[in-house]
Amino acid sequence: MMNRLNNLATLQIDSSRKISFIFRGKRYYGLEGDTIATALYSNGIRIFARSLKYHRPRGLYSLDGECSNTCMEVDGIPNVRCENTLLKDAMEIKEQNVKGSLENDKMSVIDKMDWMMPAGFYYNTMHKPAKIWPIAMKQIRKVAGLGTLSPDFKMTGKYDEIFPTTDVCVIGGGPAGMSAALSAAGKGLRVILLESRPVLGGFFEYRLKEYKEGQSFHERARELAAQVEEAENIRVFTHASMIGAYNNNLITGFQIGRESDCFDERYIEIRAQSVIVATGCIERPLLFENNERPGIMQTGCALRMAHTYGLLPGKEAVFSIGHDLGLETAISLYDLGLKISCVADIRREGQDSELVAQLRERNIELLKGSVATMAHGAKQVNKVTIATVNGTASQDYNCDLLVASAGLTPVTSAITVVRGRLKYDDHTGYFLPDQMPEKMHATGRVLGLDNALAIESSGRLAGLQAAFDCKACSIAEIGEAENELEKLPGPTQGTKLVIAPVKGRKSFICFDEDTTIKNINQAIDKGFDVPELIKRFTSAGTGPGQGGIPGHNLPLYVAQYQKLPSISIRSTTVRPPIVPTLLSTYAGTNHAMFKRTPMDEMQREDGGVFRNIGVWQRARYFSNDFSCKAEIENVRSNVGILDGSTLGKFRISGPDAVKALERVFVSDMSKIKEGRVKYSAMCNDDGCVIDDGIIVKQGENDFYFTTSTGRAGSTIEWIRYHTRYDGWDFHMVNLTDSMGVINLSGPNARKVLEKIVDIDISNEAFGFSEYREFKIKDTISVRAMRLGFVGELSYELHVPSSYMKSVWLMLNEAGKEFNIRNFGVEAQNVLRMEKCHIILGQESEQRTNLLDVGLGFLWDRNKPKAKTVGAVALRQAESDQTRLKLVGFKMENSGRAPRDGSLIVDEKVRGYICTARDSFTLKEGVGMALVEGDLTKIGTRLEIYEDECGDDRIYGKVVQMPLYDPEGTRMKM
Amino acid sequence: MALTITCPICGKRNGYEFKFGGEERGPRPDEKDLTPEAWCDYVHMNNCVAGVQKEWWFHRDGCGSWFTIHRDTTTNFEVEKAEAEK
Numbered sequence A: 001m002m003n004r005l006n007n008l009a010t011l012q013i014d015s016s017r018k019i020s021f022i023f024r025g026k027r028y029y030g031l032e033g034d035t036i037a038t039a040l041y042s043n044g045i046r047i048f049a050r051s052l053k054y055h056r057p058r059g060l061y062s063l064d065g066e067c068s069n070t071c072m073e074v075d076g077i078p079n080v081r082c083e084n085t086l087l088k089d090a091m092e093i094k095e096q097n098v099k100g101s102l103e104n105d106k107m108s109v110i111d112k113m114d115w116m117m118p119a120g121f122y123y124n125t126m127h128k129p130a131k132i133w134p135i136a137m138k139q140i141r142k143v144a145g146l147g148t149l150s151p152d153f154k155m156t157g158k159y160d161e162i163f164p165t166t167d168v169c170v171i172g173g174g175p176a177g178m179s180a181a182l183s184a185a186g187k188g189l190r191v192i193l194l195e196s197r198p199v200l201g202g203f204f205e206y207r208l209k210e211y212k213e214g215q216s217f218h219e220r221a222r223e224l225a226a227q228v229e230e231a232e233n234i235r236v237f238t239h240a241s242m243i244g245a246y247n248n249n250l251i252t253g254f255q256i257g258r259e260s261d262c263f264d265e266r267y268i269e270i271r272a273q274s275v276i277v278a279t280g281c282i283e284r285p286l287l288f289e290n291n292e293r294p295g296i297m298q299t300g301c302a303l304r305m306a307h308t309y310g311l312l313p314g315k316e317a318v319f320s321i322g323h324d325l326g327l328e329t330a331i332s333l334y335d336l337g338l339k340i341s342c343v344a345d346i347r348r349e350g351q352d353s354e355l356v357a358q359l360r361e362r363n364i365e366l367l368k369g370s371v372a373t374m375a376h377g378a379k380q381v382n383k384v385t386i387a388t389v390n391g392t393a394s395q396d397y398n399c400d401l402l403v404a405s406a407g408l409t410p411v412t413s414a415i416t417v418v419r420g421r422l423k424y425d426d427h428t429g430y431f432l433p434d435q436m437p438e439k440m441h442a443t444g445r446v447l448g449l450d451n452a453l454a455i456e457s458s459g460r461l462a463g464l465q466a467a468f469d470c471k472a473c474s475i476a477e478i479g480e481a482e483n484e485l486e487k488l489p490g491p492t493q494g495t496k497l498v499i500a501p502v503k504g505r506k507s508f509i510c511f512d513e514d515t516t517i518k519n520i521n522q523a524i525d526k527g528f529d530v531p532e533l534i535k536r537f538t539s540a541g542t543g544p545g546q547g548g549i550p551g552h553n554l555p556l557y558v559a560q561y562q563k564l565p566s567i568s569i570r571s572t573t574v575r576p577p578i579v580p581t582l583l584s585t586y587a588g589t590n591h592a593m594f595k596r597t598p599m600d601e602m603q604r605e606d607g608g609v610f611r612n613i614g615v616w617q618r619a620r621y622f623s624n625d626f627s628c629k630a631e632i633e634n635v636r637s638n639v640g641i642l643d644g645s646t647l648g649k650f651r652i653s654g655p656d657a658v659k660a661l662e663r664v665f666v667s668d669m670s671k672i673k674e675g676r677v678k679y680s681a682m683c684n685d686d687g688c689v690i691d692d693g694i695i696v697k698q699g700e701n702d703f704y705f706t707t708s709t710g711r712a713g714s715t716i717e718w719i720r721y722h723t724r725y726d727g728w729d730f731h732m733v734n735l736t737d738s739m740g741v742i743n744l745s746g747p748n749a750r751k752v753l754e755k756i757v758d759i760d761i762s763n764e765a766f767g768f769s770e771y772r773e774f775k776i777k778d779t780i781s782v783r784a785m786r787l788g789f790v791g792e793l794s795y796e797l798h799v800p801s802s803y804m805k806s807v808w809l810m811l812n813e814a815g816k817e818f819n820i821r822n823f824g825v826e827a828q829n830v831l832r833m834e835k836c837h838i839i840l841g842q843e844s845e846q847r848t849n850l851l852d853v854g855l856g857f858l859w860d861r862n863k864p865k866a867k868t869v870g871a872v873a874l875r876q877a878e879s880d881q882t883r884l885k886l887v888g889f890k891m892e893n894s895g896r897a898p899r900d901g902s903l904i905v906d907e908k909v910r911g912y913i914c915t916a917r918d919s920f921t922l923k924e925g926v927g928m929a930l931v932e933g934d935l936t937k938i939g940t941r942l943e944i945y946e947d948e949c950g951d952d953r954i955y956g957k958v959v960q961m962p963l964y965d966p967e968g969t970r971m972k973m
Numbered sequence B: 001m002a003l004t005i006t007c008p009i010c011g012k013r014n015g016y017e018f019k020f021g022g023e024e025r026g027p028r029p030d031e032k033d034l035t036p037e038a039w040c041d042y043v044h045m046n047n048c049v050a051g052v053q054k055e056w057w058f059h060r061d062g063c064g065s066w067f068t069i070h071r072d073t074t075t076n077f078e079v080e081k082a083e084a085e086k
């Protein structure tokens, strides 16, 4: 393990706390606060990955995950960005895209064959002749893509999601972002502050340079952070990256949890009144030959390695930079013990004179107007060629570290994803915000500022601008803030150099996709003239880093190659997710929510086997015999009790209630008699049947109706939608959860019920298809209906949920002498299937209309004024012979029933099985099927194809419906 | 996702709370003399305006009312009624 630097105020590691981890099967140690990347670096690992196409060695480059250089497999998850992921105990880390080892990759020979693979290689070659493609595809698939995911990999971890609302959302917790948050919060507004690194501070955090007399930048960062953390109305999310911004000021992001957090990652979706973009700058990569060789890193990376993680990134360094930050880094690292051969600065002039003086004091050679043109060394850099920017003179320097950066470039993705516009600025060489989206404000280094006081002042101004959006600040205050900022230094001049004086065969503009300058030239020479097209043809910027590396270099280089005026330079578009995000983070928590009926507990006690059915948990079986023989036979010969509480239950009342019912139900509702049950169905505008249920009249203009379980949630929406123009006077209440339903079925049902009620329930007094309201023990209001869904004498009792348990107990007590027993949803399914009573969704699908399932008799054709939903389409469908129709069938030669969903075939598919079971009652396999019109005749032979049955078919025969008790005497007895 | 909708009863709320109910196309036509084509047009044909359209929304996770708004389909921003009918 490398020795760490101690006693630096900026350190984020705790050298007293070691963390062990496994890399390539061996145990290593890092420190608390390390990222995976810095922990590996401290153990001497320099090659972190092999590149996508050429298998070139790749190393630590930026520390912020702008490229795939440090993507590794961590605990089975591929493509984890090691430089953004904090090291945790016992992590298992593996390299990716390697044949052999990172040091000796057998595929690296491809690097020498790059001449065979120009830009658009696959587009141009693999498709001609067409038959070569299947062969080529297999080969390409073997080598394409980064990382592999085992098919049986199971994602672990806790993923959360939150949807906060706020007045102001500040993206970026650097000096500008913190100043903005403080000034907006000072106006009494609620502020959310997102920072992608684990600590606040941004551009100030890791710098020990003097901010003002007696205070370093780092100390200033801590001072601002302390104020932010103290402010009650600022909510800070650290280690939280923005992944998308949308209009209406919706910001999405995700946060990586600390060990103490209750989540590993969480999705954050912020709705803000106003948004402040304080995302600062990243470095613009320097383009030269072998510019991505391990041992080459950006200035910020080198400085943060030392100051944040206590790791001196090399022994002997060469700097090739274009910004004062490079000089500052050289001085800081020299003082920490790094040997520096020379500092090549792209700029001929304009350096901070104080920094130049400090270099001179330390005898560090400063080469103005010079740049690295080539890195040498097969796997790690060991020598660098430095030349003048016009390429006239050159000299080699030995080194094991090359700190390289062309300059800075603002991070503008938050602005461009919301269709804000950027403009190339000649002075800074940056793409600066030109047209900001509504209620979004850019601040700090995003505006090109680099003076510390100006950055903070600009932050305060943005905070006030956001406050103005929230009506918490006056124009005059903004004017004052603007004046203050104007007195401070504006943006300094930036470097324009895009590429060192080289041909660019091995100058990589995009690391993720292995795109070289030569590839870009080839694309332009082929006629692709705008960066957006060149990006697609060469795939530069389409990798996991989303253009973090090529982002602004690509349009700048393209303009230079085409000799375009700078005014015409346009940056390419970025799209969410701006930062790679786990799908499990988007998915959030799986709450596995469901509703329980009032009888849930009692049915569990009785041995109910529960299944999720729609939004409910329901008792499907009451034994481990899933054929439900005992349950079925008990209902047919004795008496059974079923919990039907999941039915949709509604009250509709008011002068226009009948009109509303007639609009959605196909039947004539004006004729519902008091004390009678009306069965009807609802269709959609295509005549397709969507629901069925019963309607009873409980008073003048006052009805109670049921819907199927699955439709209960959308019934009110449906009725209101289809009456939205009419201005009718009616009112609806959803009683689904406040009422429970008990179904008492079987020949002995009356004997049980009469023991607990006071009214006469003989067949003469309470006949089939009738409705009664009564009270049990003068207290419990019951709505009772005589229905016959299962084909036996049945009472359906609708009882207030709070009384369900009491009634259930009374019935069970009363039924004891008959051996009453539960039956579940599956038994009910078989019973009603024998009776050919349909369940919508089982005996129908999306295209099945009312007529297809034989319910045409429900439809009253003589109410055109009602404009019933579906009536027009039904009229048109009446003569349509091409539709699938419902038939009943039994199996030939006492054969077993086919599986639900099996196909009816001859030469082609002719229909399918809806429900089929081996019926204990009928002692044969029976069912219902939807078949083409010419197969509906009684006696037609049906050829049934079951999944994976090969050539073995089973056969059924169309029979009359219903299959059980065709006269219906049993349910009317 | 970024949509907000202003319910006449509950005010401006997150778009997640609402269910889309299609373009505004007037009350159901009379069934008398209605041709299949005219009916099909009424039920299924959309104008797919690129710009401001009047459309129906249902406040499902709220007050449960149907109402119309004007929305610019190119930006997803709601437009004031007066402005939309200019």
Ligand SMILES: [Zn+2]
Pocket (backbone or CB within 6 Å): B007, B008, B009, B010, B011, B059, B062, B063, B064, B065
């Ligand atoms: Zn509402």
